């Protein structure tokens with residue numbers, strides 16, 4: 001996503017200056033007719049109509065080359081990476097609050113300080129986005145209880161990681177971690193047309209479906225949480241956006257919230273495993289279930305408990321060799337220009 005700190009929006013209620021999101025839904029807010037260059041002090045009122053000076057600066061900036069600003073990448077920006085280098089694309093899905101963004105932030109924190117699966121952190125084009133996602137859990141934020149900002153964008157945005165192998169001879173590896181608001185998946189599970197809009201999923205190497213552990217431990221909420229998760233998967237299969245060769249990783253989050261002595265809970269987890277295995281094992285080549293505590297609040301759990309295991313398959317070359325058969329044709333139906341662009345670049349990359 002572009003750096004938008006030099007832009008202000010003339011529309012009341014637009015979150016551009018707080019989150020970088022465009023009220024009109026433009027992936028690149030520079031293209032929105034309501035976005036104007038920020039003049040003078042950074043806290044200039046967004047309600048003021050743009051003056052002549054603003055118009056003149058906007059005109060002068062019209063053909064400036066936009067540069068990546070270190071925040072999340074749009075689909076087409078992510079496509080630039082997949083086109084030029086070997087990259088694994090991983091999409092994180094789940095209901096609101098399931099723990100998607102926290103898991104992405106934890107992956108970054110673990111890789112920043114540790115060797116995982118023989119790989120080390122070597123860089124990122126979305127370093128500011130990672131830092132923003134990690135900030136709430138850092139002591140500096142002053143939060144009593146660590147929290148993560150809610151993801152609001154309805155379209156996938158990607159975090160980027162470049163990794164280098166421990167042995168200096170090996171090639172670098174790129175990971176693109178896709179984050180979408182939980183609301184988008186909720187809509188997809190209710191409406192097939194909404195699920196079809198997520199055709200970018202046809203390209204992902206791994207699809208992570210996160211179930212909120214905090215809901216699973218609650219007897220009144222757990223059955224509903226399980227049903228909603230299976231509905232998301234079912235709806236994406238019916239919409240033909242999730243393909244057989246995609247690695248499906250079912251992740252039970254917030255494992256630190258469980259009472260280890262609760263036998264009823266243990267029985268429910270066994271039931272959950274058999275539900276996924278009986279309903280989906282024949283639809284996918286590989287479906288694996290994990291238990292994690294990405295950012296545990298309780299003692300007895302290490303930071304990022306179980307997260308390395310989830311990452312394992314993305315880092316092992318052989319695990320993705322079976323997925324070379326991307327669909328030969330572009331997705332049918334309505335397709336946005338940026339998706340079409342990504343499709344062309346991916347085809348090019350796969351045949352290069």
Ligand SMILES: Nc1nc2c(ncn2[C@@H]2O[C@H](COP(=O)(O)OP(=O)(O)OP(=O)(O)O)[C@@H](O)[C@H]2O)c(=O)[nH]1
Pocket residue numbers: 094095096097098099100101102103146147148149150151152180181182183253254255256257292293294295296297298
């Ligand atoms: N106890 C505990 N809380 C966690 C853990 N992981 C995430 N949380 C908390 O769960 C809440 C929701 O996490 P998010 O990562 O924002 O969830 P999300 O799925 O990205 O939510 P949306 O962006 O709304 O779709 C936050 O308050 C997190 O601090 C964990 O391992 N243990």
Ligand SMILES: [Mg+2]
Pocket residue numbers: 100101102149150151179180181182
């Ligand atoms: Mg989120």
